[in-house]
Amino acid sequence: MAAATGWAVYILLTQFVGHRGDGLEGLAFTIPVAALTALVGVPPATGHLTPVVLLAALGLALLLPVFPFALEMLALRRMSHTAFGTFMALEPAIGAVLGFLVLGQRMAPIQLLGVALVAFAGGGRAAWWRSCADQQADAVVADPTVATG
Template sequence: MRSRKGSSVPPWMLAVAAMISVQLSSSLSVGLIAEVGPAGTAWLRLTMGAIIFLAIARPPLRSVRRNDIPTLLGLGVATGLMTIMFLAAIERIPLGTTVAIEFLGPLTVAAVLSRNRSALAWPALALAGVVLLTEPWQGSIDPLGVLFAAIAAAGWGAYILLTQRIGDRFTGIGALSLTVPVAAVTSAIVGIPQAAGNLSPTVLLGALGVAILMPVLPFILELTALRRMTSTAFGTLMSLEPAFGVLLGLVVLHQQPSVIQFLGITLVVIAGAAAQRGGDRNPPALIEPGISGPATETAITGGSGSKS
């Protein structure tokens, strides 16, 4: 077990690893979507993830205060909505385009919360890259797919803010065993009817695999990163995600980007790399009810806790 200050892994590196895991899961989910639909895939992924979190982490029920409940529920609902809308979008438009549009959520968080005017240059550069990635002048983008991605963007922005609040309140990753089940229940409303009759051992095994890649690994990595970064730095660093989306869309789904889209990738990579500088954050001491003094966080590399 290592303290937060003793962690040797830079927070931006944790965020990048989370992004790769998310996009790999997204690209591998396309086949599952064809079997059980986007909502069904979201429900299966989140349900599998909830089971895993409940198995490896003890829900910190005794540490939950009344004013924590809206944040926990809000994070769960935002996660469920974001997952459904994102998967619905990639069913209709390319993965890289979907991620680029969804990135507008954290981009907005970065721009709104930044107190340094010069820091707005990086979100602006990333936005230019996002425009090049989406190529709106082509006129061939599915409007419904774009709408789904835009709703996912709102969910992602809320996810960043609420995850940081939860990370500041609870040690380890135990809170994930509270929020991910809420996300699973949220997605079940439309996911169960869509998946009903199409479940099989192969589908369930595939859902387990993509659930490990998303939500399990990314949620753990992102929560840990957000405990040590500002929302602005984290949100702008997420500008790397469209690049990973386009790359894995090319490698796994054979979705060939244009030269202009490659230029967009370059812009968002530059913006994301620059944004991580000066993004470290000193989170408040974690004090659980009935315990005096700051709590110690279980490190990803050396503990048995779970992600929240």
Template sequence: MTRRLSPARVPAWSMAVTAMLMIQVSNALSVGIIDVVGPAGTAWLRMCFGAVFLVCIARPSLRAVRRADIPKLIALGVVTGFMTASFLAAVDRIPLGTAVAIEFLGPLTVAALTGKHRRALVWPGLALVGVVLLTEPWHGRIDLIGVAFALTAALCWALYNVLTQHVGDRFSGISGLALTIPIAAVATAPFGIPQVVGGEFSWWVLAAAAGIAFITPVISFGLEMLALRRMTHNAFGTLLSIEPAFGVLTGIVVLSQTPSPMQILGIALVVLAGAAAQRGGARPPAAGTA
């Protein structure tokens, strides 16, 4: 007799790592769609298809939503939508690895601020040094608009991690995502629809966006939510330290974006800062899930 592998038996760290890798692959694969319908259009299509998939899979019950849940669900949906749109806008202007490193400042700062020791605040500073090495402003090639989009994504990512843990505590499995991703699609619609309508639209864009949406947000965000329900902010933020490295690796393999030795040093500093920011442990299961 075979034994079924339940999510509770899968280590939380393995779900988080798998989610990180899938997110970076989906972002790299989105570059071709961005060239056709723009970053906001790409984000909107991904959210729309993701919403359809998640609602069909999870079939969330609106009766389980309490009045107190509504602000958190709306906030998480809006943050998710703009996190994706801002990051794709950054990737449209700066290398994937650099965008990930800048965006990583968000969850890294959350990990430092929620740590037990104030000295942990030094690690976001070290990561910032790494980001400077990555952007190489002394060469005069820095794209300030791209950096601004990445910083916006960093703020959204920080809020996303905090809100995801709250929503994940209330809703079991991926039902929370099935409620928030449709909100993300609505939030990004005013920016995404004009780009889709005004772009050189073709049917392959829909097929590609649907495939990428199944990777992110459906599978990857679902794995993240399951992982965050069983990990502290500090443990999750520390584990995220490898995501900038995943971004660089994906950029090399998928987009042929080869970093310079100075940029590799910058990534190393960001990863080191994330790993040292805060050590955490397992998070006790949350009560009261719907």
């Protein structure tokens, strides 16, 4: 439940920040926030940190999130947070396919079931949302006063 809440807050805040600027200025705010939240993983890794690992981590921390965050911010400017959330539900399936194709990773049947359930839930949510929108549009066509309230 905490993970779902975290994703929901992330999506809504990214959309909010994305609508506040013209370009990608919002990244100037979101990247440092992401860096601060990533510090949670530092204490458990303390014994394994070397200067080379720290330098590589710093470079990855600066470069890696900028591209995906920029794409997500741009996407959230053009689509609703519910549609974006549906696409986010497909990430585990895409990751599983890429892991298999690029790295040769095989998933256990229970893992495949979990990925399928998450993707199915996201797709089901999109179909339900589309059905509700279609019903509302039909109601407006049948009675235009419905749209005005």
